Structures are given as structure tokens and as C-alpha cells.
Amino acid sequence: DVKVTQSSRYLVKRTGEKVFLECVQDMDHENMFWYRQDPGLGLRLIYFSYDVKMKEKGDIPEGYSVSREKKERFSLILESASTNQTSMYLCASSPGGGGQPQHFGDGTRLSIL
Amino acid sequence: AQSVTQPDIHITVSEGASLELRCNYSYGATPYLFWYVQSPGQGLQLLLKYFSGDTLVQGIKGFEAEFKRSQSSFNLRKPSVHWSDAAEYFCAVAMGKLTFGTGTRLQVTL
Numbered sequence: 001d002v003k004v005t006q007s008s009r010y011l012v013k014r015t016g017e018k019v020f021l022e023c024v025q026d027m028d029h030e031n032m033f034w035y036r037q038d039p040g041l042g043l044r045l046i047y048f049s050y051d052v053k054m055k056e057k058g059d060i061p062e063g064y065s066v067s068r069e070k071k072e073r074f075s076l077i078l079e080s081a082s083t084n085q086t087s088m089y090l091c092a093s094s095p096g097g098g099g100q101p102q103h104f105g106d107g108t109r110l111s112i113l
Numbered sequence: 114a115q116s117v118t119q120p121d122i123h124i125t126v127s128e129g130a131s132l133e134l135r136c137n138y139s140y141g142a143t144p145y146l147f148w149y150v151q152s153p154g155q156g157l158q159l160l161l162k163y164f165s166g167d168t169l170v171q172g173i174k175g176f177e178a179e180f181k182r183s184q185s186s187f188n189l190r191k192p193s194v195h196w197s198d199a200a201e202y203f204c205a206v207a208m209g210k211l212t213f214g215t216g217t218r219l220q221v222t223l
Contacts, residue, residue, distance in 0.1 A: 004156070009154075033211075040122075040215060041215060042203065042213045042214055042215040042216055043157075043203070043213040045210060045211070048210070058210070090156055090157070092157075098145070098207070098209075099144075099145030099164055099207050101147055101159045101162050102157075102159075102211060103159070104149075104156035104157040104158070105156050106154075106155055106156045107154075107155070107156050
């Protein structure tokens with residue numbers, strides 16, 4: 001089974017802090033994704049990556065950046081956390097090629113105080 | 114741009130009753146279609162997927178979905194719901210990136 005592991009289930013940070021959310025997958029997938037999930041809005045794509053050191057903006061990249069130095073690891077960075085970034089963050093991975101299903105981690109519930 | 118609509122925010126069914134969750138998509142061509150389920154505090158788990166071919170697809174946990182091109186729909190069904198099916202269900206379409214609906218929360222009464 002594909003395993004996507006997010007480093008923290010719950011995280012509390014303060015406004016203005018730099019926050020790192022880590023995600024690791026163990027299936028040698030080319031593609032990795034970061035979403036945020038908010039009630040009534042579903043999942044919204046923040047950033048994705050199709051290869052090492054490669055990144056693409058999703059639908060809501062403002063206030064976020066990402067890093068993919070190794071194939072199995074995809075990090076989401078909140079440069080200066082704000083209260084409107086309080087949310088559930090989900091990482092996913094998928095094999096290369098079109099239309100492949102994504103496999104999700106259990107999520108990180110991030111609270112910014 | 115592709116979009117996905119799940120018109121029902123919340124549905125309540127009795128255990129043992131049948132279930133249908135609606136999903137409509139907007140896209141010029143036939144996209145790849147998926148249903149995911151999310152239990153409280155968990156990530157999303159893939160229930161089933163449609164790429165091409167037979168329009169009725171079977172998934173895990175006794176779920177099935179039917180693709181209807183004429184209606185741009187991909188509704189999820191289960192003949193007899195179990196209490197453990199209570200969760201949030203997301204329809205998604207992929208044509209390049211994956212776009213999710215806003216979800217339907219299923220409550221099951223005993």
C-alpha cells in the first residue's frame with residue numbers, strides 16, 4: 001500500500017512565524033501535491049510538483065512556498081503565518097502520467113494564533 | 114475551466130437503506146472521474162475511478178458509480194448503507210490537475 005506520511009497531525013503556531021509542513025511518500029511517485037481543506041470549500045490546490053526541484057502554483061499559492069529536494073519529500077512553507085491560514089492541510093502523491101489517482105496523507109490541522 | 118458540483122451538502126439515511134450521492138462536472142471532454150471518502154480526522158481514501166469503457170464502475174466497500182455522459186454526471190451509489198459509511202464524500206475530476214467538489218457529508222441513523 002502507498003504510504004503518505006505527514007509529519008504532524010496537529011500544529012499550533014503564532015502569527016508571523018515561519019511554518020514548515022513535511023510530507024513523505026514511499027512509493028517512488030513522481031507527482032506530489034499540497035491542498036488545504038476548509039468547510040464548505042472542499043479541497044483547494046496550493047502547489048504541486050511533477051519532479052524533483054520542480055514546482056507549479058496551484059489555485060491558491062499566495063502566502064505559501066514549497067520545496068522538493070528529494071523525490072520522496074515535499075515540504076510546504078508558510079513564510080509568515082497568518083490567522084487566515086488556519087486550516088487542514090493535506091498532502092498527496094501519484095504516479096506520473098495523466099489521470100492517476102492521488103494517495104493522501106492523514107492531514108495536518110494547523111492553527112495560527 | 115473544469116468544475117465539479119456536489120449539490121447535496123448533507124444527507125441522512127437509515128442504516129440498510131440505499132444511497133445515491135450526486136456529482137456533476139463541467140468539462141468539454143470526458144475527464145477522469147473519482148470518488149473519495151474521508152472519515153473524521155483522516156485523509157482521503159479512493160473509493161473508485163472511471164477512465165473509460167464500462168460506464169458502471171465498482172469500488173471498494175460495496176460502492177459503485179455510474180458515468181452518464183449525456184448528463185455530465187458521475188453519481189455514487191450503495192444498495193445498503195452501514196453505520197460505518199458515515200463520512201464525507203468527495204467527487205473529483207482530472208484533466209491535468211485534480212478538481213474536487215465541495216463534498217457531501219453522510220450521516221447514518223440506526
